[in-house]
Amino acid sequence: MYNDDSTHTHAYTNTHSHIHTCTQPQMIQDPSSEKLLPDPLKEPWYQPPYTLVIEMTGVLVHPDWTLSTGWRFKKRPGLKYFLQQVGPPLFEVVIYTHEQGFTAYPIIDSMDPEGRIMFRLFRDATKYVNGTHAKDLSFLNRDLSKVIIVDCDPKAMSLQPRNGFLLQKWEGDDSDRKLVDLANFLKTVALSNVEDVRPVMEYYAQFDDPIAVFKEKQKQLQDMEEEKAKLDASKKQKSSLLSSVTRRLK
Template identity: 60%
Template sequence: MGAIFALGGVVLIQEYGAPKRDDEGNPIEDEYSKYSILPQYLLRFYKEALAFKKVIEEPSRTKLLPDPVPEPYIQPPYTLSLEITGVLVHPEWSYYTGWRFKKRPAVDFFLQQVGPPLFEVIVYTKENGYTAYPIVNSLDPQGYVMYRLFRDATRYQDGHHMKDLQALNRPIKRVIHVDWDENAIKLNPHNSVRLRKWEGEMNDRTLMDLAVFLKTIAESGVDDVRGVLEYYSQFEDPLAMFRENQRKLAEQEMIAQQAAKERVTPAWSAFKARV
C-alpha cells in the first residue's frame, strides 16, 4: 500500500508539476523555470494544490445571485434562503428502495405563503446539485423557488459547508436563511432561523408556524430582519415563542377592545337618559 501511494504521489507531481506547453509542445517558462527540475515540479504542484483547495473552500463565484430585476419587473423586498435536507425533506434509505426523500408536511402551503411578492425564495443547500435538483423539482412544481444554490456555492471551513449570505448579492438586512445546522449559519447567525432538524415525523406542523412567522415579518415591513431574528434566536424553540407572543398580543387587543366598549356603553346610556 505504501508503494502504491508513493507511486501515485509521483504521478500527481509529474502531471501537475510539469510546465505548461505552447501549441508546438515547447515548455513555457514561468517563475519556477530558474530552479532545477525537482524543485520546479514540487513548487508547481504545490501551487496547483493551493488553487484546488481554494476552489473547494470558497464559493464558486463572488455573486451567487444575479442582480435584482429592474422596473417594471417586481423584485420581492425580502430574500428567503432555505436548506432542504432536514428542513423540507428527510432522507431515508432501505435495501429495497435505496435513498428516498420524505416530504415534510405543509411544504406546499409554506411555499405558497412565503413566495413572491413577499419573498424571493431560493434554495441554498449543502447537497450536490445532481441530488438536490430533482428534489426541488418535485417539491416545487409551481415554481415558487426562483434560484437554486448547491454545495459549490457554500464556503467550506473547519470541515463544514457554511452558507455565505453576504455573497447573495442582496441587501443583507433583508435576507433570512432557514437551517437546522448551527455550523452552516456561523457566518451570518443574525440572519438565520435555526429549527430543530426534521426526522420524518408526519404530525409535524413547523412549516405552518414558520410561514406565519415569516409573513408577519414581511407584512410588517421590517427594515432590518436581523433585530427580530436575533431576539427569537435566544429561545430554544423560536417558533413556539412567536406563537406565545402572538397569543399575548391577541389577548391584549381583546382586553383593549373590551375596555373601549365598556367606556362607550355608559356614555351612550347617559345620552339616552337625557333624551
C-alpha cells in the same frame, strides 16, 4: 415526482469522502461564483422586498433509506402551504443546500410544482471551512438587512449568524407542524415592513424553541386586542346609555 406517500425516490451518493480525508489543519474553499444571484429586478419588474434562504434537507424534506427502496426523500407536512405563504410577493425564496446539484435538483422540481422557489444554490455555492459547508450570504448579491436564512445546522449559518433562524432538524415525524408556524412567523416579519431583519433574528436566537416563543407572543397580542375590543365596546355602550338618559332629562 412525489408518490402518494409524500416521498421522492432518488439516488443518494456520498460525495464527502474525498474532502473529509484532507489532512490540512486549515482548509477554506470559496463559493464557485462571487455573485451567486443575479442583480435584483428593477422597475417595471417586481423584486420581493426580502430574501429567504433555506436549506432543503432536514428542513423541507427528510432522506430515508430502506433496503427495498433505497433513498427516498419525504416531504415535510405543510410544505405546500409554506411555499404559498412565503413566496412572492413577500419573499424571494432561495434553496441553498449542502447537497450536490444532481441530487437536489429533481427533488426541488418535485416539491415545488408551482415554481415559487426562485433560485437554487447547491454545494458548490457554499464556503468549505474546516469540514463545514458554510453558507456565505455576502456572496448573494443582496442587502443583508433584508435576508433571512433558515437552517437546521448552526455551522451552516456561522458566517452571518445574525441573519439566521435555527430550526430543529426534521426527522420525518408526520405530526410535525413547524412549517406552518414558520410561515406565519416569516409573514409577520415581512408584513411588519422590518427595516433590518437581523435584530429580530438575534432576539429569537436566544431561545431553544423560537417558534414556540413567537406563538406565545402572538397569543398574548391576540388576547390584548380582544381585551381592548371588549373595553371599547363597554365604553361605547356606557356612552350610548348616558346619551339616552341625558336626552330624556332635557
